[in-house]
Amino acid sequence: MEPDDPPSDLDPLLCEAVSWVVRAHSGEATRADRVELQQWRGMSAEHEEAFRQASWLWRVCREAARQLAEEAAAATAAADRSPAGDRCDPLQDDLSTDRDTSRNRLFSPKDR
Numbered sequence: 001m002e003p004d005d006p007p008s009d010l011d012p013l014l015c016e017a018v019s020w021v022v023r024a025h026s027g028e029a030t031r032a033d034r035v036e037l038q039q040w041r042g043m044s045a046e047h048e049e050a051f052r053q054a055s056w057l058w059r060v061c062r063e064a065a066r067q068l069a070e071e072a073a074a075a076t077a078a079a080d081r082s083p084a085g086d087r088c089d090p091l092q093d094d095l096s097t098d099r100d101t102s103r104n105r106l107f108s109p110k111d112r
Contacts, residue, residue: 013046017054025058 020037023029029037041051 011050013050014053016040017047017050018057020051021054021058 020040023033024037037051041048
């Protein structure tokens with residue numbers, strides 16, 4: 001099975017409908033594609049129902065992707081607003097200060 005091949009247990013008609021929906025939303029669909037899609041949908045009530053299901057899936061996935069993008073943007077913005085003191089920066093830590101006497105023992109002048 002190729003990476004783009006659908007699992008074999010999926011309804012082949014639904015898979016075909018999903019392909020039509022993807023093509024229609026790709027920005028590359030031609031007028032001939034639209035005519036062919038209308039003909040495909042008109043082949044049977046099952047074709048039309050499969051197209052409706054595929055369109056619904058497209059909308060649900062698009063909305064989920066939009067929400068995830070908004071959440072990611074909000075998390076990034078919140079991290080950017082975090083004060084510098086909230087972040088651990090080992091390059092900015094001053095280990096030789098008198099604030100922590102346990103660390104000062106490691107760096108006492110007689111040991112240098």
